[in-house]
Amino acid sequence: MGSSELIFRGHDETQPTPDAYSPKPAKPWLFVIRPVRYLLREKRLVFFLVGMAIATVFFTILPSSSPHAHKYDPLPDSFSHISHELTTPVRYKYYEPLQVGFQSANSGGKIPLGLKRKGLRIVVTGGAGFVGSHLVDRLIARGDSVIVVDNFFTGRKENVMHHFKNPRFELIRHDVVEPLLLEVDQIYHLACPASPVHYKHNPVKTIKTNVVGTLNMLGLAKRVGARFLLTSTSEVYGDPLQHPQVETYWGNVNPIGVRSCYDEGKRTAETLAMDYHRGAGVEVRIARIFNTYGPRMCIDDGRVVSNFVAQALRKEPMTVYGDGKQTRSFQFVSDLVEGLMRLMEGEHVGPFNLGNPGEFTMLELAQVSVFPLMISLLLVQVSGL
Ligand SMILES: O=c1ccn([C@@H]2O[C@H](COP(=O)(O)OP(=O)(O)O[C@H]3OC[C@@H](O)[C@H](O)[C@H]3O)[C@@H](O)[C@H]2O)c(=O)[nH]1
Numbered sequence: 001m002g003s004s005e006l007i008f009r010g011h012d013e014t015q016p017t018p019d020a021y022s023p024k025p026a027k028p029w030l031f032v033i034r035p036v037r038y039l040l041r042e043k044r045l046v047f048f049l050v051g052m053a054i055a056t057v058f059f060t061i062l063p064s065s066s067p068h069a070h071k072y073d074p075l076p077d078s079f080s081h082i083s084h085e086l087t088t089p090v091r092y093k094y095y096e097p098l099q100v101g102f103q104s105a106n107s108g109g110k111i112p113l114g115l116k117r118k119g120l121r122i123v124v125t126g127g128a129g130f131v132g133s134h135l136v137d138r139l140i141a142r143g144d145s146v147i148v149v150d151n152f153f154t155g156r157k158e159n160v161m162h163h164f165k166n167p168r169f170e171l172i173r174h175d176v177v178e179p180l181l182l183e184v185d186q187i188y189h190l191a192c193p194a195s196p197v198h199y200k201h202n203p204v205k206t207i208k209t210n211v212v213g214t215l216n217m218l219g220l221a222k223r224v225g226a227r228f229l230l231t232s233t234s235e236v237y238g239d240p241l242q243h244p245q246v247e248t249y250w251g252n253v254n255p256i257g258v259r260s261c262y263d264e265g266k267r268t269a270e271t272l273a274m275d276y277h278r279g280a281g282v283e284v285r286i287a288r289i290f291n292t293y294g295p296r297m298c299i300d301d302g303r304v305v306s307n308f309v310a311q312a313l314r315k316e317p318m319t320v321y322g323d324g325k326q327t328r329s330f331q332f333v334s335d336l337v338e339g340l341m342r343l344m345e346g347e348h349v350g351p352f353n354l355g356n357p358g359e360f361t362m363l364e365l366a367q368v369s370v371f372p373l374m375i376s377l378l379l380v381q382v383s384g385l
Contacts (some may be wrong), residue, residue, distance in 0.1 A: 122300025
């Protein structure tokens, strides 16, 4: 059989014959007409349009009028000036996220509907401590979500328990010497006992916290692309031969002294931060914190301000060590927190000294601690409180 035969037979079968049944040709427009008729007949179109309207309201209007935007945000008046500089939207608004971490990964692209960012996710290690808890207050007030990581060695739950019902707050009991994985945009690394009495109590643990703890948190910053702020200390200058100490001064530090676990530990932490910055591209900020005082400082903190205040209250003699001519500067905790946040949001790595530029001798401090206390005790007695 030749190929021409095959072709011919095929033609035969498809040829129409006058008597054969011929079905009506299909009408493609019926596929459109039928559902429309159905929608109109069953009033389905109305339901469809109403559903679309509800969905539009839910996904567009509701998120911007979320109760959180007002519930936690009214910043105290004393902070209003900083909100203009640190946070693009001012009071009563959510914080405009920086182009860091997760955010930078999304920059340029549209964030899918329903995944709109409302604030930064921030870890504060040591967030239940004296300085950390004030920082947490400010971050929460700004509209960010805060995870506090604290082992409660010197931190206290009471310092942060006023946030327990806030859905943007989480508290994790964790020691930073163990690794931790969290998805965050920024890390404020404060975890370490800061008072000489506390850090000398277990020096091995102190240096481990400064070195291994900082290494772990820098590793986390690298892994999730977070910006990292290290709270270092004025103690990196050791027994300084230069007054006042500028950041370019390298210090005069004893590597084998009783304070070395802290001052050398912090110096190593700074080294680690800079090496992660230069070597792994981690965005770091370094703050060197000078003496700080304020509410939530432990009365048994062991530092000079709390000691003098406690002694004045108990009408005990003040324990001025040495000749009392050594000088220190003292800043209020809210000023420090403002400095930390400005540093984190700014473009400069640091290190930056954060402290009060005016210095006192310890003898002068003993005098200024006594007089206001005497006056306030007198007022309490006069008013009969
Ligand atoms: O009861 C006291 C306590 C302390 N002092 C003296 O007061 C001065 C300040 O001592 P503190 O213990 O308050 O604090 P230090 O300045 O030694 O270190 C502090 O400084 C900066 C922070 O970053 C550190 O975390 C913190 O330890 C020291 O000269 C100390 O000898 C007293 O005279 N009497």
